[in-house]
Amino acid sequence: MKKRMWWLVGLVTVPGLLAGTGYAFLLHGPDSLKARAGQVFRKSHSTAVRVEVVQPIRQGLDRTTAQPGTVQAYESADLYSEVSGYLKKLHVDLGSKVKEGEILAQVDVPDLDKQLAKANALVKQAEARVALMKACLARADAEYQATRDAVPQAQATLASAEASSRFGQKRYLRIRALQRQGGVEKSLVDEAEERRDMRIAAERSAKLSVQTAASQEKAALAKVAQAKADVAAAEAEVVVARAEVECIAVKVGLATIRAPYPGVITKRNLFRGGYVRSAKEGERVPLLAIDRTDKVRVVVQVPDREVPYADNGDEAIVEFDALGGKTFKAKIARTQGAEDALTRTMRVEIDLDNARGELRPGMFARVTIMLQKGGNALTIPASCLVGAVKEGQGSVFVVRNGKAVLTPIRTGMDNGVRVEVLSGLKKDDQVVRSYSGSLTSGAAVAVSESATRK
Secondary structure: HHHHHHHHHHHHHHHHHHHHHHHHHHHHOOHHHOOOOHHHHHHOOOOOOEEEEEEOOEEOOOOEEEEEEEEEEEEEEEEOOOOOHHHEEEEOOOEEEEEEEEEEEEEEEEHHHHHHHHHHHHHHHHHHHHHHHHHHHHHHHHHHHHHHHHHHHHHHHHHHHHHHHHHHHHHHHHHHHHHHHOOOOHHHHHHHHHHHHHHHHHHHHHHHHHHHHHHHHHHHHHHHHHHHHHHHHHHHHEEEEEEHHHHHHHHHOOOEOOOOOOOEEEEEOOOHHHEEEOOOOOOOOOOOEEEEEEEEEEEEEEHHHHHOOOOOOOEEEEEEEEHOOEEEEEEEEEEEOOOOOOOOOOEEEEEEEOOOOOOOOOOOEEEEEEEEOOOEEEEEHHHOOOOOOOOOOOEEEEEEEEEEEEEEEEEEEEOOEEEEEEOOOOOOOEEEEEEEEOOOOOOOEEEEEHHHHH
């Protein structure tokens, strides 16, 4: 009974639908059917999420760091006076540009001038004593020469006396022998004996003369040595006196303050006539201060994560807002070599030539340092990442067979604009950069043609 009822419903419904279709065809024609078919197609196509895609680029990211920097003078010094006195002359003022060795200030120290005059007089006195001692030496040397010449003369006299003594002894013995034989009288013997004794006495006197001459020679030689010692002592006194002059002259010279290098005067704490205390007396306020600015240092504090890559010679670009964004190309000149325990940063210095004087100590700079050249890794825009990257692991949507597939990737460097992809993607993958609405893994997508071409 139920089956028969369903057949009756079908017989009534199908002819009705056919009649309605025919009526619509007769009323609107074939265009109406095409319009309805287009609406059905657009409805099914509108369910796909419209996306823009990009392809990875094989170009690793350069590791750079952008940090603020501060200009400092290449060299800076506080200038003190090493002597106390009144400021006699001040040749410079704040901002004065000076050359190396230029006189900056002079301190009046009258006591030192008097001490210098006294020391010079002592030098002349010592030099006169040297001349006197040299004259004494010359006299002693002459006396020595005379006594030395007397020694051989005395020796010659002794030799003659010895010969005469021997002759007298022989003559005495011969005459005495003749007297014993009765050949001569005894008076002749006595006369020969007397002459012999006289010659012996002359010999003894000659020996004493030789000894005296030798003693006089030694005494004269000792006087020469004494005179030489006196000359040496006098010459040493001259050296001491001259050293005292030089010492006082140095002090007088310290009363004149000169520029240690070319630069600009940045401090002036006294005016002409003011009392200047020496640094030795504990003065802590400098008379003047000078900065060398023909060359400057740009100091940058590199953060902990970039410290291992900062080395001497790394290229840097220094930009100054105060100069309308003017940039300077330079290199790292030196690094501190260690981090500050409090700030966890490392001091880096960049040297810049400043012959024109446009860079001033204290100026602010923007410094970009090239720490490491990029490798050959694939990179994608940072906007492609889905969610946060944790410990180098992230994910992106990749279009495969008309669907978005959530794909895990391992990331490398991230400069905020592009991200290195170390694994998970190929160069020809289509990575979703942006989409409208919501997107889930496996969802159908429609790729924007303009975005694909771009």
